[in-house]
Amino acid sequence: MSEPLLQVDDLQVEFRVGADVVPAVRGASFTLHRGEVLALVGESGSGKSVSALSLVGLLPDTASVSGSARLDGDELIGMPESRMRHVRGDRIAVVFQDPTNALDPVFTIGFQIGEMLRRHRPSMSKAERHERTLELLRMVELPDPEQRIRSYPHQLSGGQAQRVMIAMALSCDPELLIADEPTTALDVTVQREVLDVMRRLQERTGTSILLITHDMGVVADMADRVVVLRRGLVEETAEVQALFDAPQADYTKQLLAAVPQLGSPERPAPEPSEPVLRVQDLVVEYKVRRGVVRAVDGVSLEIGESEMLALVGESGSGKSTIGKSILGLAPLTEGSVTIAGLDIASASRRQVREVKRSIGVVFQNPTAALNPRATIGDSIGEPLAVHERMRGAALTARVGELLERVELPASWAARYPHELSGGQRQRVAIARALALKPTLLIADEPTSALDVSVQATVLELLRELQRDLRFACLFVSHDLAVVDALCDRVAVMHRGAIVELGSRRSVLMAPEHEYTQRLLEAAPLPDPRAQRARRAA
Structure with a gap:
């Protein structure tokens, strides 16, 4: 094993929440070696x-941090901001969730990447920054980079925006x-490409990677x-193969048991019914x-009562646009x-206003979907207050139940x-979407x-709610194992068109289309x- 690049000892982080102090990390210790990927x-x-x-x-002022974290011998905890500004982006880079x-949102992606180079590579000329x-x-793998370099973030899909962050x-x-x-918002093909990019970077520069993920396939x-954390404590640290073969901590065993995998058992199909949602020959065009x-x-x-139809495909294939069209967005x-x-x-x-009352929506980006100035209770309770005139103790109780x-x-x-x-x-965001017991749920x-x-808990919750409420669901996802575990039929999208549509078993177990x-x-x-x-194949 190579010498450590990062040594973290007894890291403790607490947050002040009103008069309370909430521990977030409680004495975590781990080592990251040069050229290593630590998850x-x-x-x-x-x-x-x-x-x-x-x-x-990068923690807020309400955080209190103690312990030690040394990067190649330099102590990071308590480092003056004037020095930390040179460390961020140059020695340590972050791909945010x-x-x-x-x-x-007000600058092009080309300008924002160039700004990073201007700050940390001042000797580069304008032309060199553009080429870099x-x-x-x-x-x-961002499509058409010569054109996209002039695009603004809102003009990109979620996966494309994440790739820009990784490039930066x-x-x-x-x-x-x-x-x-780093691959939360990416479909599986782009996810694999991005992971390949990170691997090539590591091979070329020897960069160490601290990988934070919930996707055990990526791990x-x-x-x-792998370092397994629970409630701020390190439960287990192990080599990746040893962790998957013989996990020691009970919590690690629970995590691995909850991982969805392709090949879910057969389950009854929903009874035929009149379509709750019918989309016919839909075309969506944007002027650029x-x-x-x-x-x-x-x-x-079409989606019938009690049925879940999955839309899968690459970022930018049109999946989310279909959901937005249904909502009039x-x-x-x-x-x-x-x-x-x-x-x-x-x-x-x-x-239209009346029918939209019966539609629940879970957007891809919960941060943008929730009002930052409203409590989560107010956000969940707003549909109940507006549409059902619910007030007082009844509203508080219903919000608590949904949470x-x-x-x-x-x-x-x-x-x-x-x-x-x-x-x-x-x-x-899911609790808010379910507040009005929708007949159609669009889950992006x-x-x-x-x-x-x-x-696993949320998927089981969706199953239970669908059995109780019998809503139709358009389920947009890039996780094929989740689709297999939850959905009845699958529609595969590529470049704005559906290239394959059928039952989940036929599409996921015996696909016909090359894509x-x-x-x-x-x-x-x-x-x-x-x-x-x-990878060796």
Whole structure:
């Protein structure tokens, strides 16, 4: 084993919440060697991201940090901000969990990557910065980088924005890359490409990687060693193969047992019914500077009562755009969308408002979906207050019930979104979407930010709620194992069109289209030996 690059000893982080002090990390110790990938895994709120952000001084003023973290002998804890500014981006780079919030909405992505180079590589000319930016965008497989370099963050899909974040982090060839859920928003093919990029970076520069993830397939593929955290404590540290073969801690065993895998057992199909949602020959086009972009190209699909239809495909394939079109948040250039027999294009404003009351939505980005100035209780209770005129104790009780159903304490209703981890915010978004007992649920990557144990709980919750409420569900996801565990039928999208549609067994077990086959081949397996064999093939 090479000499340590990062040595963390007795790291402790506490947050002041009103008059209370809440421990987030309680005496964590671990070592990251040069050229090594060390994975931090655990439930949302276990202290993974807090531990990493404490290393680069990015925690809020309400945090108190103690202990030691030495980067090649330099103490990071308590380092003056004037010195830390030179460490961040140059020696340590961070890929944040939420690229939408991390990127500045008023500057192009080319300008933002160039700004990193201007700050840390001042000797580079403008032309050199431009060429380096294009090189980085090509390296992370961003489509049409010569055009995209002039794009703004809102013009990118979630996966494309994450690739820009990774390009920015790699720009100065850092010694240590902290990757906080770097592939959360990516479909499986792009995820594999991004992991390949990170591997090539490591081989070229010897960069060490501190990988924070809830995806045990990514752990099996990337990690050399694993640190398992729970409630701020280190439960287990082991070599990756040893961890998967013979986990020692009970909590680690629970995590591995909760990992969804392809090949779920057969289950009864929902009874035939009139479609709750019918999309017919849908076309969505956007005007851009040089013409028109067709985001959705002639898509038709139906979802019946108690049925879940999964939309899978690459980032930018049009999955989320279809969901937005159903909600009236994206233009219908051609075709029709019918909900419960009502064509929303020809319906009156009152009729559309009434039908939208029966639609629940879980957006891909819970941070952007929740009002940062409202408590999570107010966010969950708002649909109940507006549509059902619920007030007082009844509203408080219902909000508490919804929080507990998504595995959050009812007492957290008074907290604000910034006081929750990414996975916890996603659970709040799910609770809000379920508040009105919808007949149609549009779930856009609803478990992408959740660790495997909470993901299993939420998936079971969705099953129970669908059995009780019999809602139809359009489930947008890049996780094929989750789709297999939850959905009845699967529609595979590629470049705006559906290339394969059928039952989950036929599509996932015996795919006919070449693109579907590529998706399945790229899906990470929670088995280090299988991942090594796949890469060697």
